[in-house]
Amino acid sequence: EVxxxxxxxxxxQPGGSLRLSCAASGFTFxxxxxNWVRQAPGKGLExxxxxxxxxxxxxxxxxxxxxxxxxxxxAKNSLYLQMNSLRAEDTAVYYCARGGYCSGGRxxxxxxxDPWGQGTLVTFSS
Amino acid sequence: DIQLTQSPSFLSASVGDRVxxxxxxxxxxxxxxxxYQQKPGKAPKLLIYAAxxxxxxxxxxxxxxxxxxxxxxxxxxxxxxxxxTYYCQQLNSYRITFGQGTRLEIK
Numbered sequence: 001e002v003x004x005x006x007x008x009x010x011x012x013q014p015g016g017s018l019r020l021s022c023a024a025s026g027f028t029f030x031x032x033x034x035n036w037v038r039q040a041p042g043k044g045l046e047x048x049x050x051x052x053x054x055x056x057x058x059x060x061x062x063x064x065x066x067x068x069x070x071x072x073x074x075a076k077n078s079l080y081l082q083m084n085s086l087r088a089e090d091t092a093v094y095y096c097a098r099g100g101y102c103s104g105g106r107x108x109x110x111x112x113x114d115p116w117g118q119g120t121l122v123t124f125s126s
Numbered sequence: 127d128i129q130l131t132q133s134p135s136f137l138s139a140s141v142g143d144r145v146x147x148x149x150x151x152x153x154x155x156x157x158x159x160x161x162y163q164q165k166p167g168k169a170p171k172l173l174i175y176a177a178x179x180x181x182x183x184x185x186x187x188x189x190x191x192x193x194x195x196x197x198x199x200x201x202x203x204x205x206x207x208x209x210x211t212y213y214c215q216q217l218n219s220y221r222i223t224f225g226q227g228t229r230l231e232i233k
Contacts, residue, residue, distance in 0.1 A: 035222070045162075045170065045213055047222040059220040062127075095169055110176050110217050112160030116169035 002026040002115055004096050009120030016086050022079040022096030022117055030054075030074035033099035033109055036081050037116075038092035046092075049081065053102040064090075086124070093119040128152055128216050132225035138233045143204045147228045149197045149214035158218040161190055161199045164227075165210045173212075174199065206232075 008020040022034070036048040049070040050059040058070050069082040079096050097116045100109030129152040139145050149159065157177040162170040172181045174190035177197055187202040201208055209232050214225040 044227045045164075045215075045224040047215075047224060050220050050222070057220075061221070109220075110158050112162075112172045112175040112181070112215065112217065113170075114172040114181065116171075119169055 004098065004115055004117035006094065006096055006117040006120040009094060009122045011123055011125045012086050013125055014086060014088055017082070017084045018086065018122060020081040020083065020094055020120060024077045024079065024098075027098075029077040031102050033102065033107055034072060034079045035097045035099050035113060036070060037095045037097055037113070039095070040089075040092045050099065051079070053107060083122070086122075088124050091123050093121050095119045127221050128155060128218060128223055130214050130216055130223055130225035132214055132228050135226065135228060137228060137230045139204055139230065140233045141204050141206055145201050145204060145230065147199045147212055149199070149225050151195045151197075151216055154194045155216045155218035157193045158216060159192070159197050160215045160217060162213045162215065163210045164213065170213065
């Protein structure tokens with residue numbers, strides 16, 4: 001079964017840091033582009049970051065650029081999101097999602113995100 | 127960044143109705159558009175990719191169309207399990223964006 005499982009969310013203070021993890025199983029992780037998406041309480045979906053299958057290319061939304069860092073370990077079938085300088089507005093459920101399939105040096109990211117993990121909640125303490 | 131605007135933002139309909147949700151892009155995105163369904167407390171589920179291709183396992187009452195800047199998601203005959211929030215997503219660039227969502231509720 002193709003599956004993504006996030007972990008690492010929790011309660012954090014403003015200005016603090018947190019590292020989210022996403023464990024992949026059931027598919028060849030190193031052949032896929034990966035993404036992080038978040039959803040604030042009662043709000044819509046916000047794409048945060050993309051990483052290529054090899055990890056050589058990374059892109060970020062303006063809202064997190066310079067504060068968040070995406071990375072992956074293909075040997076461990078794992079995706080990560082290092083979040084620094086956290087703000088109250090970063091409160092959200094964070095999802096990892098599988099993107100495009102890569103083969104022969106070419107990737108096709110037009111098939112959408114599938115599957116998604118179950119999400120991990122990041123909240124702030126006052 | 128490419129902006130996606132969904133309409134309507136809220137839709138009330140009955141079981142058996144045919145409903146259409148529109149997604150407009152601020153610039154042309156060819157057919158690089160996907161649709162998702164999300165139920166409360168759950169992760170989004172991919173319904174349609176490349177504007178009109180039905181994801182494996184998704185019922186055939188769901189269909190998508192469009193290209194360029196205007197796209198539609200149609201549910202031909204609403205079932206009770208279809209009441210959820212729907213999002214469009216553009217994949218034309220690596221700076222991916224989502225529409226604001228359309229909440230579909232039972233009338």
